[in-house]
Amino acid sequence: MKLANKHIFVTGGAKGIGEAIVRDAAAESASVTFIDIDEYAGNRLASELSADGKSVAFFSADVASFDQLKTAFESGVNRFGEVTGVVNNAGVNSHADPVKMTDKEWDDFFAIDMKPVWLTAKLALPAMRKAKAGSIVNICSIHGRLTYPGFFPYGAAKSAVLGLTRNLALDEGRHQIRVNAVSPGYILTELTKTWLSGESGRLERANSIQPLGRMGEPFEVAKVVTFLLSDKSTYVSGSDWAVDGGLGARSA
């Protein structure tokens, strides 16, 4: 019951890492509000967890729209009270060429992978400041620090999320609000499986570089997120937790 009496707001919670975060937080007794653009998967998950006695609410919303984000956030507050923890998880990949990428493609991508981290802070911080408590966890990536060719918008967005994490941690610390990042390596979700199947030999190469000899599972990220949301991590702020099976230690 690490999250008893907490209300956690999760973006992109219908599938993948976000789904695992929703499941783990609910299993640890939190009330959970989550949003996603996949209405079918979101409703299915919420129904399953509610039938199991968990306090879970799903709202269909796109993180790229501040109006939708705000409406969903306020609906969650009406249902379960003030939000005590936020997990910014929604994200997509962006493989691009710096010459061919259009202005709009750049803006659309940053509107999903970067800007919502600030927007949810804008929504959640007033009540957190008043309560003098709160935890924000930003799902970043190993690509915030180490990356590979052809992935420059993603590396830029995740580096920006790391920067925002550090600044918010400094600014909000005096209000007893903690802000941390979690940086997964290769985690077996739809996003990763689609990419791995995009080129022959990619899966074998990805497996061959893993120090633990395997890729990660979504629940292995969720366990670290739950810890950072909980009162077991009261002196942890401004940090970046690698959940990459040691991949970030590799040089060749």
Ligand SMILES: NC(=O)c1ccc[n+]([C@@H]2O[C@H](COP(=O)([O-])OP(=O)(O)OC[C@H]3O[C@@H](n4cnc5c(N)ncnc54)[C@H](O)[C@@H]3O)[C@@H](O)[C@H]2O)c1
């Ligand atoms: N899977 C990995 O290996 C990996 C590694 C490092 C970082 N990450 C990061 O973890 C996060 C989750 O990735 P995942 O692998 O679970 O992806 P996923 O595609 O499996 O799940 C992402 C979820 O976010 C939702 N979503 C996408 N765009 C949205 C939007 N505009 N508004 C609301 N919801 C939206 C999707 O519908 C989906 O439910 C992302 O931020 C990603 O960058 C993943």
